[in-house]
Amino acid sequence: xxxVSQHPxxxxxxxxxxxxxxxxxxxxxxxxxxxxxxFPKKSLMLMATSNEGSKATYEQxxxxxxxxxxxxxxxxxxxxxxxxxxxxxxxxxCSARDPGERTDTQYFGPGTRLTVL
Amino acid sequence: xxxxxxxxPGMFVxxxxxxxxxxxxxxxxQSYGLFWYKxxxxxxxxxxxxxxxxxxxxxxxxxxxxxxxxxxxxxxLVISASQLGDSAMYFCAMSRNRDDKxxxxxxxxxxxxx
Numbered sequence: 001x002x003x004v005s006q007h008p009x010x011x012x013x014x015x016x017x018x019x020x021x022x023x024x025x026x027x028x029x030x031x032x033x034x035x036x037x038x039f040p041k042k043s044l045m046l047m048a049t050s051n052e053g054s055k056a057t058y059e060q061x062x063x064x065x066x067x068x069x070x071x072x073x074x075x076x077x078x079x080x081x082x083x084x085x086x087x088x089x090x091x092x093x094c095s096a097r098d099p100g101e102r103t104d105t106q107y108f109g110p111g112t113r114l115t116v117l
Numbered sequence: 118x119x120x121x122x123x124x125x126p127g128m129f130v131x132x133x134x135x136x137x138x139x140x141x142x143x144x145x146x147q148s149y150g151l152f153w154y155k156x157x158x159x160x161x162x163x164x165x166x167x168x169x170x171x172x173x174x175x176x177x178x179x180x181x182x183x184x185x186x187x188x189x190x191x192x193x194l195v196i197s198a199s200q201l202g203d204s205a206m207y208f209c210a211m212s213r214n215r216d217d218k219x220x221x222x223x224x225x226x227x228x229x230x231x
Binding site for chain 2: 001034038042043044046049091093095103104105106107108109110111113
């Protein structure tokens with residue numbers, strides 16, 4: 001299957017700072033990527049759909065000014081958590097579809113564990 | 118609105134036995150995809166198997182098979198000859214069509230006992 005990478009895998013930051021997380025499709029071009037958030041022992045919650053060359057589409061209740069998404073190329077989407085607070089601590093994971101596949105399977109990155117002190 | 122239901126929060130199964138993880142879904146769409154993902158303790162989401170709503174045959178991938186019963190709107194995952202490495206969280210998911218988002222069930226935590 002397609003390969004999606006994510007960086008960093010783990011980050012610890014101070015409250016009030018901003019953190020950038022990168023999501024890359026390694027062997028295919030992705031016009032659309034997805035960002036999820038997962039709390040401990042919970043399911044994945046879709047935060048936003050990242051669209052190459054245009055604005056991201058945010059899910060209801062997700063603050064777009066808090067979670068900035070940029071999809072500047074066909075292989076890279078970034079999520080920036082601005083002015084992070086302890087309640088932003090979570091597991092963030094991205095996914096992408098390989099348009100060359102018959103199915104609409106999404107492949108996930110390995111995730112980023114964010115801890116805000 | 119679409120919905121995925123996984124009624125088994127946790128399961129314990131003896132090694133080498135087969136296991137069935139339940140999943141039911143609700144949708145008014147005619148075309149959709151069904152997926153199963155495995156999430157080990159490391160956190161990565163590993164794609165296991167896909168079933169399209171128009172696929173007549175049940176999907177199989179190695180030890181994984183998807184028991185698709187369209188009329189009952191169920192898409193159970195069957196793991197044959199379970200192994201210790203199968204211990205993980207398993208999520209059933211559904212997408213509506215290409216370029217649309219995937220919605221996930223709450224997951225089932227599978228424990229394989231030696």
